Structures are given as structure tokens and as C-alpha cells.
Amino acid sequence: MNKLPFVVVACAAAAIAGSAAFAQQQSTVPPGVADAAIKAAFPGAPEQFIPRLSQDETMKQCSATRNEPPKAVAEEIQKREKATIEYPADGKFIGDWKKGEALAQSGYGMRFSDYPARRVNGGNCYACHQISKQEVSYGTLGPSLFQYGKLRDFKDAEVKATYEKIYNSHAALPCSNMPRFGSNKVLTIEQIKDAVALLMSPDSPVNKD
Ligand code: HEC
Numbered sequence: 001m002n003k004l005p006f007v008v009v010a011c012a013a014a015a016i017a018g019s020a021a022f023a024q025q026q027s028t029v030p031p032g033v034a035d036a037a038i039k040a041a042f043p044g045a046p047e048q049f050i051p052r053l054s055q056d057e058t059m060k061q062c063s064a065t066r067n068e069p070p071k072a073v074a075e076e077i078q079k080r081e082k083a084t085i086e087y088p089a090d091g092k093f094i095g096d097w098k099k100g101e102a103l104a105q106s107g108y109g110m111r112f113s114d115y116p117a118r119r120v121n122g123g124n125c126y127a128c129h130q131i132s133k134q135e136v137s138y139g140t141l142g143p144s145l146f147q148y149g150k151l152r153d154f155k156d157a158e159v160k161a162t163y164e165k166i167y168n169s170h171a172a173l174p175c176s177n178m179p180r181f182g183s184n185k186v187l188t189i190e191q192i193k194d195a196v197a198l199l200m201s202p203d204s205p206v207n208k209d
Contacts, residue, residue, distance in 0.1 A: 026066070046115040062175035074174040082171040084183040085164055093163040093196050100198030101205070103191055104131055110186060121186050123166075123195055128178070131198065132205040142178060149200040150207040159200050166192050 027034075039053050058077050061069055069077060106122020108114060114121075126135055128142040152158040165172050167182030181187040187195070198204050 042112060045112040048115050049112040052110075058170055058174075065175075067175040069174055077174040078171055081168045081174075081180070081183065082164075084180075085167045085171060086182065086189060087163075088189050088193060093159045093193060094200060095190060095193030095195075095197045097194070097197040097201045097204040097206075099191070100194035100196070101132060103187070103194060104198060105135070120191070123181060123187055123191070125195070133208075134205060145199055146206060148206055149202065149204065152200075154200060154202055159196060162199055163192060163196050166195050 035055075042049065042053065045053075055063065058081060061073050061077055065073060103120075103123045104125035107124040107127060108119060109117065109121025125131060125145075126138045128139045130138045130140070130144040130146050131148075133146060148162075149158075161172070165178075166187075168180045169176035169178035170180055179186060181195075182189065182192055199206055201207070
């Protein structure tokens, strides 16, 4: 099994990440069995892919608490994740919405068939969100982001919060089901600014009727 369809990888990733929105039922699988199955599932994976088969501390804490960490653990996760956020050197959070739309559409990157990288990663945002109205194919795991900026009055504080949410979703919601795009080096700071522009620019199609 050399190539798994992307959807299988995405589902495995989502299962590992867990979700506060979907608190899971108590598992009947003995401890360690799921981890071993995941590790054994990617025999042809390139070296760079392997570390992603092990949970980091945040994932472990979310799994251990079925995505409902007690307050102290939630605060610990948020503090740790927030500390990973790097901010743009020029202090500007808004890039180019057209580039943001392109990366929102692109699911390239992080699959083991994407090593070595042949082009820049995408964010695959439409896999989980409605964004621009022109794109009719989208997933619904995440909330609709249509009119996102308009609904927030394009406020500066919201622009910054959006950058932080995309950079590291777990800083905002401890056991978020959204990938940590900046902290996990899926997207660069410039790309995250472009995604912020897509959501927060008044001239972006997201904020048109
Ligand atoms: C695997 C699914 C998934 C992907 C891919 C994804 N998101 Fe999300 N996103 C979510 C979920 C689920 C939420 C709801 C809250 C949470 O779990 O963090 C969310 C929440 C958000 C929010 C906050 C919405 C609100 O109402 O406060 C923003 C902004 C956002 N996502 C932007 C993006 C952008 C931009 C991308 C692409 C770079 C992206 N998301 C990719 C699942 C995803």
C-alpha cells in the first residue's frame, strides 16, 4: 500500500487531532492499539512524514481527556500553543486575498506522496469550510466563513485574532479540529497573511453579497 487516497490520510489526521466540537465516545480499544495501528499504516512513508505518526503533547492531552480537558489542562495547552505563534516582521496581518483564495483551494502538501515537495503547500480550507460563494464544493466540518470580515466589522483586533487562529488553532480552542498551519510549518507567515486577506479584506469575494 504505497499511496493512500488523500481522504484516508485526512481522516486519520482528523482522528488524531480530535475535536472539542465532537466529543468522542469512550473507546473500547485497549490503550496503545490505535497508536500501533497508525504507525503500521504507512509502510512506504518518507522519513519526513514519520514524526507526524506520533502524537505531540497537546494531542495526547486532548486524546486522554476525550477532547474535553479540565480547565487547568486547557489553559496549559493554550499557553503552550500560543507561545509557538510567530508574527509578521512588518506588523501587517493582511496579504493578498487572491493568493489566499488559491491556497484555500489547494490541498497540496503534507501527504507522503508530496515529499520531496514539488510546489508550495496549500491550506485545503475548502475541505472544511464554505468561504467564497463562487466555490460550491466545500466541506462542513468547520463553520461557514462566508462574510467573515463583514460580520466582524473588519476590526483590527479581529484581523489579529484571525491570523492567530490560522497560525495555531489550538491557541484559541485547546482541542480544535483545525490543523495548526503555522506551527506545523504547513503554511508560511506570508501565506497566512494571504488567508487572512481572503477572510478580512473588504474587497475579497468572501465579504461580497
Ligand atoms: C480539517 C478541517 C479544517 C481545515 C482544513 C481548516 N479548518 Fe478552519 N476550522 C475548522 C473547525 C472544526 C473550526 C471550528 C473551531 C475549531 O475547531 O477550531 C474552524 C474554525 C476556523 C476559524 C474560526 C471561525 C470562527 O467562527 O471563529 C477560521 C477563521 C478558520 N477556521 C479558517 C481556516 C482557514 C483560513 C483554513 C485554511 C488555511 C482552514 N480554516 C482550514 C476546521 C478546519
